[in-house]
Amino acid sequence: MKLVGIPAYNEEKTIGDIVKKSLKHSDRVIVVDDGSTDNTADIAKQSGATVISHKKNQGYGASVITLFDRAREENADILTIIDGDGQHDPEQIPLLVDTLQENNVDVVIGSRFLESNSTTPGYRKRGIKIITSAANFGSDFKVSDAQSGFRSYSKKAISSIHPTETGMSVSTEILLKISNKGLSIAEVPITVSYNGETSSEHPIPHGISVLLNTLKFVSVKHPLPFYGFPGIVLVIVGSVLGYQFLDAYLNKQAIFIGSLMATIVLFLLGAILCVTAVILFSMATLIREKS
Ligand SMILES: Nc1nc2c(ncn2[C@@H]2O[C@H](COP(=O)(O)OP(=O)(O)O)[C@@H](O)[C@H]2O)c(=O)[nH]1
Ligand SMILES: [Mg+2]
Structure with missing residues (x-):
C-alpha cells in the first residue's frame, strides 16, 4: 500500500488541492493537522484524506513522527511525505516513488538543488547549504538538500526510523538515522515554488536552531x-x-x-x-x- 503523508499547520488555502492531486498517486492520503486554527482539517477530509489532528500545535517534526507511527500501524509499503503549503508539486510524487521501487533504495529525497535553474532565494540556499554540510559530516553519504521535506520511505525505512525531534531539525535527524541504520538513499531533482506564503517561520532563527540541533546529533556521533x-x-x-x-x-x-x-x-x-x-x-x- 502506498501512503502519502502531509504535515499541515493552517494550510486551508492549499491543502484541498494537494490532497486531491496526491490521491492520484497513492492508495491513501493522511493529513496531520498540527493544531490548525483554520479549516485545514475539514477541507482535507472533504478532499478525501484521512485526518489525524493534534490537539495543540506541536511542530513539523511532531507531524512527521505521527506519520511514521501511522505508516507502521497501516503496514504501508511506501510512505511519501510532502508539504501541505503548495511548495511541492504532488504530480512529482511518482518521480520519488518510481526511483524508490526501480532502484530498490530505502529513501528517496526530492532535492531543489539538482536542477541548475533552481529558484530558491539566495540567503535560504546558503543557509540550507550550511545545514546540509553539517548533516553530511555526520553521515556516510552526501546529499545536496538535507532540509527537503519531500521524501519517500520504503517499508524497511518506515520500520527502522523512529524520529524524535518535534521541530524542523527532524529532517537532519532522519538523515543521520538513515546513515546509522545503513539504509540506502538516492536524490531526485524536484521543483519548489516560492510564490505566496511558503514558510511560517523566520529563516534566520529557524536556520540557527536547525543547525544547532544538527550539530547536536553530529557531535554525539563524532x-x-x-x-x-x-x-x-x-x-x-x-x-x-x-x-x-x-x-x-x-x-x-x-x-x-x-x-x-x-x-x-x-x-x-x-x-x-x-x-x-x-x-x-x-x-x-x-x-x-x-x-
Ligand atoms: N512551520 C511549521 N510547519 C508545520 C508545523 N506543523 C506542520 N507544519 C507543516 O510543515 C510544512 C513545512 O512548513 P514550512 O513552514 O512551509 O517550512 P519551510 O517551507 O521549510 O520553511 C508545511 O506543510 C506546514 O504546514 C508547525 O508547527 N510549524
Ligand atoms: Mg513551506
Whole structure:
C-alpha cells in the first residue's frame, strides 16, 4: 500500500488541492493537522484524506513522527511525505516513488538543488547549504538538500526510523538515522515554488536552531573532533599560560592574577571537554555494539 503523508499547520488555502492531486498517486492520503486554527482539517477530509489532528500545535517534526507511527500501524509499503503549503508539486510524487521501487533504495529525497535553474532565494540556499554540510559530516553519504521535506520511505525505512525531534531539525535527524541504520538513499531533482506564503517561520532563527540541533546529533556521533580536539587545545593554551605565570613568579617574584585565573579556567574547561569526548565516545561504542 502506498501512503502519502502531509504535515499541515493552517494550510486551508492549499491543502484541498494537494490532497486531491496526491490521491492520484497513492492508495491513501493522511493529513496531520498540527493544531490548525483554520479549516485545514475539514477541507482535507472533504478532499478525501484521512485526518489525524493534534490537539495543540506541536511542530513539523511532531507531524512527521505521527506519520511514521501511522505508516507502521497501516503496514504501508511506501510512505511519501510532502508539504501541505503548495511548495511541492504532488504530480512529482511518482518521480520519488518510481526511483524508490526501480532502484530498490530505502529513501528517496526530492532535492531543489539538482536542477541548475533552481529558484530558491539566495540567503535560504546558503543557509540550507550550511545545514546540509553539517548533516553530511555526520553521515556516510552526501546529499545536496538535507532540509527537503519531500521524501519517500520504503517499508524497511518506515520500520527502522523512529524520529524524535518535534521541530524542523527532524529532517537532519532522519538523515543521520538513515546513515546509522545503513539504509540506502538516492536524490531526485524536484521543483519548489516560492510564490505566496511558503514558510511560517523566520529563516534566520529557524536556520540557527536547525543547525544547532544538527550539530547536536553530529557531535554525539563524532565526539573526538567536536569535544576532544577543542579540549586538548584549551589544555595546551592553559599550560602555556600556567608556565608563564610560574616563570614570572619564580624568576621575578611577580604574581599575575589574570594569568593564574585564565590558566585555571582554560584547564578546567579543556579537561571537561576531554572527559565529555571520552564519555560520548565510549557510549557511542557501547550503543553500536548493542544494536
Ligand atoms: N512551520 C511549521 N510547519 C508545520 C508545523 N506543523 C506542520 N507544519 C507543516 O510543515 C510544512 C513545512 O512548513 P514550512 O513552514 O512551509 O517550512 P519551510 O517551507 O521549510 O520553511 C508545511 O506543510 C506546514 O504546514 C508547525 O508547527 N510549524
Ligand atoms: Mg513551506
